Amino acid sequence: MSLTALARPRSSGLSLRDTLSPSPPRLQLETIVKALILAGGSGTRFWPASRRSSPKQLLRLVGESSLLQRTVRRLAPEIGPQDCWISTTSSLRRAVRDQLPELPPERFLAEPAGRNTLPAIAWSVSMLPSVARDDVIVVLPSDHWVADETAFRRSLDEAAAAARRDEVVVTLGVRPRHPETGYGYLELAAPPAVGGGAQRVRRFVEKPDLETARRFLADGRYLWNAGIFLFRGATLLRLLERVRPDVAVALAELGEASPEELAAGYRQLRAESIDAGLMERLDDILTLPLDCGWSDLGSWAALAEVLAGDAVGNRRLGDLVAVEAGGNVVYSDRGTVALLGVDGLVVVRSGDAVLVMPKERAQDVRLVVQSLEGGGRVELL
């Protein structure tokens, strides 16, 4: 990463917490940034394309490469494979490795079991070589979408500079485009400064209801929480010791454990997100507004934003024949999907399953998965 930072001297009198790292001028930093990519997730919202053995990050949802491959290669101009680590789970390790032949085997850190993002991140950081832990680490989900990759890297650059200089956690916050109820929000301590720059986060906000989301959108101080964090590894471990000594102690024990002890001990960790388990408990977090066409691709309906479209609003990956049918989302891994006289549907054909639902039910795919689980249909999970 061609790292840059703000040249302005700290004596300028500006509060660093309110308007850090405005746009250029930027200077080269001397440290190297590392990336820790979280690829251990398993979800249900992309069933039937996603299954237990091939979760969303491994799917080619938007074209030739999987979301995981896109995440790694998006960084490559500045953070190459030699600076990437992949956090995953032991059950997915093989499939994740197969998708990233450019990374050496030791870069895949496999949790013995999925325990959500706090254990995954904390343990992975503790497993990095100490020289790497001393650098700024950007932690990224592996299943998101970025339209403008140059703008994305520029923001990472700027956030990395702030994280290094101020020894704090820096998050990336996306300027809301609509009153989304599927995301958490970051409330800024003050309205975003003209010209950007990292600002202090007042609080993390859980997924709001629609009315609240509309208020957030109008307010201007609320950003979508993109789940991207930057910090020096040493900073994170120090913050854990202070705020979550229980986790710090557990990590220290796991660090000296045999493989068998690790497998058993890791399962004892409480599953919790880094948002709830750590970030919301810190009083000093910065966020940098991100404007790069970001999406978490949180559902089949959200996928529509990034798929090819036709004149009547159908979005598709795969062969579609639409007759008097518009505004549908179609994903097909083979063959042809024909729609006649339907609007606003999601139609997915993947492997041995077909799914049909209205777009507005796209967040409820888990109900289908639960029904399959309840019926013992493990071959479909």
Add this chain to the structure above:
Amino acid sequence: MSLTALARPRSSGLSLRDTLSPSPPRLQLETIVKALILAGGSGTRFWPASRRSSPKQLLRLVGESSLLQRTVRRLAPEIGPQDCWISTTSSLRRAVRDQLPELPPERFLAEPAGRNTLPAIAWSVSMLPSVARDDVIVVLPSDHWVADETAFRRSLDEAAAAARRDEVVVTLGVRPRHPETGYGYLELAAPPAVGGGAQRVRRFVEKPDLETARRFLADGRYLWNAGIFLFRGATLLRLLERVRPDVAVALAELGEASPEELAAGYRQLRAESIDAGLMERLDDILTLPLDCGWSDLGSWAALAEVLAGDAVGNRRLGDLVAVEAGGNVVYSDRGTVALLGVDGLVVVRSGDAVLVMPKERAQDVRLVVQSLEGGGRVELL
């Protein structure tokens, strides 16, 4: 077929045209009834299950056997394979034969090209051995559904008796169950007689609009035209000579043609239905009301009537998982179809294609097929 007929002497004074062949007493007839099954049709309403190479009659739409196989085997208790002929086209002959190994090869009469039912029936009858032509022949479509097969055979029996005795064409007319706009109707000269029996047909009526269909349903004198005809072969040929001498002459020429001349000459025949080309021009047709749970299975929506159902009105063939989804029709030749929050849809998975449409658009599947034709997608036709 254990053929029976009315024993009542013609001198009874009753008009034979109004109340022929009432219910038993019935007597054994001495002739054997033959069946001519029409299996040359090609339609689009069951796409994507039906394709040019496997039209509806060859599909296993309702279970293990195809509709053609069911049609033949439904007759078997009384009209066995030794008395069946199959009219098809040369392009389907192989597939049709493969489904009916119990019939000897000479029983498959292959038109050089499809020319609708008048040429198909007239030519096929002319090709029967003369001894068979002397018998009563029942002409049946090969793609219909009959729920009560015993009642069906009883009606055939009764109609055959009338056809033999009176040297006329006898049709089977289904008592309407709803104001169907997809069928032609037969108007009786008088309301159906109590106790049944063949009655004179006043006219054939083309598919009505909904208002007219409602009037027909309330009137009581209108029956659905089931497309099933009975006549002595010699009677049909005599009627053709009288009413359609052009067709009679063409048949005589084809009867003396070489295979090459047949292929060329047959294509010269005008494509027309036997309803429009002959039946509507006859002034002496009888019909026997049929009450056997008949359906022409005219669309994916109509198929719902004969598929297994669940408590919320989903009808299916194949594996279905429905969550908050009811009143849908699902047909799947493999894998699983999952529906979430949708109602009143038809969802078909067959081979390389998936089709989704509302049930009320089921008559419009041809629009999809036309779109594929227009796009040169012959591999899907």
